[in-house]
Amino acid sequence: MQIYLSRPDITQKEIDAVCAVLRTPDLSLGPKVREFEQAFAKYIGRKRAVAVNSGTSGLFLCVLALEIGPGDEVITTPFTFIATVNSIMMAGATPVFVDIDPTTLNINPAKIEAKITDKTKAILPVEIFGNPAGFDKVCEIAGKYNLKVLEDSCESLGSALNGKKTGTFGILSVFGLYPNKQITTGEGGVILTDDDRMADVCESLRNQGRGKGGGWLEHERLGYNYRLSDINCALGIVQLSRIDEIKAKRRQVAKWYQEMLSSEKRLIVPAEPPGCDVSWFVFVVRLADPSAAQHRDKILEAMKKRDIQVSNYFSPVHLQPFMVERFGYKPGDFPVCESVSKSTIALPFYNNLTKDQVAIVCKTLKEILDERKNI
Ligand SMILES: Cc1ncc(COP(=O)(O)O)c(C=O)c1O
Numbered sequence: 001m002q003i004y005l006s007r008p009d010i011t012q013k014e015i016d017a018v019c020a021v022l023r024t025p026d027l028s029l030g031p032k033v034r035e036f037e038q039a040f041a042k043y044i045g046r047k048r049a050v051a052v053n054s055g056t057s058g059l060f061l062c063v064l065a066l067e068i069g070p071g072d073e074v075i076t077t078p079f080t081f082i083a084t085v086n087s088i089m090m091a092g093a094t095p096v097f098v099d100i101d102p103t104t105l106n107i108n109p110a111k112i113e114a115k116i117t118d119k120t121k122a123i124l125p126v127e128i129f130g131n132p133a134g135f136d137k138v139c140e141i142a143g144k145y146n147l148k149v150l151e152d153s154c155e156s157l158g159s160a161l162n163g164k165k166t167g168t169f170g171i172l173s174v175f176g177l178y179p180n181k182q183i184t185t186g187e188g189g190v191i192l193t194d195d196d197r198m199a200d201v202c203e204s205l206r207n208q209g210r211g212k213g214g215g216w217l218e219h220e221r222l223g224y225n226y227r228l229s230d231i232n233c234a235l236g237i238v239q240l241s242r243i244d245e246i247k248a249k250r251r252q253v254a255k256w257y258q259e260m261l262s263s264e265k266r267l268i269v270p271a272e273p274p275g276c277d278v279s280w281f282v283f284v285v286r287l288a289d290p291s292a293a294q295h296r297d298k299i300l301e302a303m304k305k306r307d308i309q310v311s312n313y314f315s316p317v318h319l320q321p322f323m324v325e326r327f328g329y330k331p332g333d334f335p336v337c338e339s340v341s342k343s344t345i346a347l348p349f350y351n352n353l354t355k356d357q358v359a360i361v362c363k364t365l366k367e368i369l370d371e372r373k374n375i
Contacts, residue, residue: 001307002307002308002309003307003308003309003348003353003357003360003361004309004348004350005180005309005310005311005346005348005349006179006180006282006348006349006350007179007350007351007352007353008179008180008184008350009242009246009249009350009351009352010235011238011242013238013242014235014238014239017234017235017237017238018231018234018235020234021230021231021234022231024230026230027229027230027231028227028229028230029227029230030230031230032230032231032233032234032237033051033227033228033229033230033233035233035237036049036051036185036228036233036234036236036237036240037049037050037051037190039237039240039241040175040190040192040236040240041192043240043243044165044167044168044192045165045168046167046168046173046192046193046194047193047194047195047196047199048192048193048194048195048196048199049190049191049192050190050191050193050199050202050203050206051185051188051189051190051227051228051232051233051236052188052189052190052191052202052206052226052227052228053187053188053189053206053226053227053228053232054083054176054178054187054188054189054226055083055152055154055174055175055176055177055178055188055189056083056086056087056189057189057206057224057226058174058175058176058189058190058191058226059083059084059087059124059150059152059154059174059189060086060087060090060091061191061202061205061206061224061226062087062150062172062174062191062198062202063087063088063090063091063093063122063150064091064201064205065172065198065201065202065205066121066122066148066150066171066172066198068088068091068093068121068122069091069092069093070092070093071093071119072093072094072119072120072121073093073094073095073096073117073119073120073121074088074093074094074095074096074120074121074122074123074124074150075096075097075098075107075112075115075116075120075122075123075124075147076088076095076096076097076098076107076123076124076125076126077097077098077100077106077107077125077126077128077337078097078099078100078316078317078318078334078337079100079105079126079128079314079316079317079337079340079341080126080128080152080314080317081154081314082317082320083154084124084126084152084154084317085317085323087124088124093121094119095124096115096117096120097115097317097318097333097334097337098111098112098115099111099334099335099336099337100128100334100336100337100340101133101134101336102336102340103133103273104128104131104133104134104273105128105129105131105340106125106126106127106128106131106132106133106134106135107123107125107126107134107138108134108336109134109137109138109140109141112138112141113141113145116145116147120145120147121147121148122142122147122148122149122150123138123141123142123147123148123149123150124149124150124151124152125138125149125151125152125169126152126154126155127151127152127153127155127156127159127166128155128314129155129270129280129281129282129284129313130155130156130158130159130182130278130279130280130281130282131156131159131273131276131278132156132159132160132161132166132169132276132278133161133273133275133276135151135161135166135169136161136162136164136169138169139169148170148171148172149169149170149171150170150171150172150173150174151166151167151169151170151172151173151174152173152174153166153167153170153173153174153175153192154174154175154176154181154189155176155181155281155282156175156279156281157175157181157182157183157243157279158182158243158246158247158279159276159277159278159279160276160277161275161276161277162275163277166279167192168192171193171195171198172191172192172193172195172198172202173191173192173193174189174190174191174192175189175190175192176188176189177189177190177232177236180282180350181281182243182246182247182250182279182281183236183239183240183242183243183246184235184236184239185228185232185233185235185236185239186232186235187232188228188232188236189228200212204220204221204223205221205223205224205226206223206224206225206226206227207223207225207226207227208223208224208225209221209222209223209224210223246351247279247280249351249352250279250280250349250350250351251280253280253283253349253350253351253353253358254270254280254283254349256355256358256359257269257283257285257347257349257358257361257362258270258271260358260359260362261285261362261365264366264369265288266287266288266289266292266369267285267286267287267288267365267369268285268286268287268288268343269285270283270284270285280349281349282313282346282349283346283347283349284313284344284345284346284347285344285345285347285365286340286343286344286345287299287343287345290339290343292343292372293339293342293343295372296312296342296343296344296345297312298372299345299365299368299369299372300312300345302368302371303345303364303365303368306364306368308347308348308360308361308364309348310345310346310347310348311346312341312344312345312346313344313346314341314344315341316334316337316338316341318333318334318337319331319338345365347361347365348361
């Protein structure tokens, strides 16, 4: 039997909520969108939420709302999902990478200042794997240089740093709602902000550039159709109402992994950094010995052969073929990101993973490591 990398957690409540919308004529632009946005803004503790059809479109609209475009630079991390960086490039701006901290795996605040130029408009940090470590320091630097922070919270719904929730660090922040996330709407994303003007711009941009109170065929600006339907929002409302339960279930799965792998010296097992309340997104272990990294892909293959889905989160963004072609990046440009990327093994991780399944994953991984004597 396969043990999956990730699975959504859909109960009868979600099914009923979606079916109820399907019995109405309001499949889109109806009341569930506002209801979802209001519940989301309340949960995060921000004034406004704008629901969109993906985390990527949310980030892109935020870059546009910040009036960042050609000639501007945005500082970000190379250790992320590609969409973070694409959102900058889609707006015609240039991503400027800063290497990561080897412990938190987030952008290294100590290395940011050296990359700030007179073209820098914003910093786009990511709470990688749900972890908000270092975000206070990133905001401090942004404040010192009068830069905006756009927070990529796509992986961190429910996390906090020193009691401050993720999604409240940036002037704008974005959550992702793809089915592997803490909660899902099928596809979707949510922009959060306290700034009414920017929220209004994002609402207009997601809806073909229409204005508040304007007609269906009146367009104030170049816009997009990035709307999230009422069907998706109905699913999201129920999922969000279960966030505490979901967070607790994921914490339990993470704890089982931590316990079962605690004596495993060949692995670096993730733990909650000081001051962080992590809402676990994925569970990514790393090979402890850098020279063992050469075996990583074989280990992934061996796990998959034994019906356990695993992944190599994340491959360095700056070394993706189109980035190399466009900017001329080469191996060695961001060495911490590159060495971390070579050593990661994302293990199966989702709400309803059982203790027995976690035990099978850990036992199989240990056996595969044993088969390779020099790790
Ligand atoms: C860090 C990060 N940023 C952005 C995204 C993009 O979100 P989506 O897949 O909803 O477009 C993701 C989603 O996987 C992500 O993990």
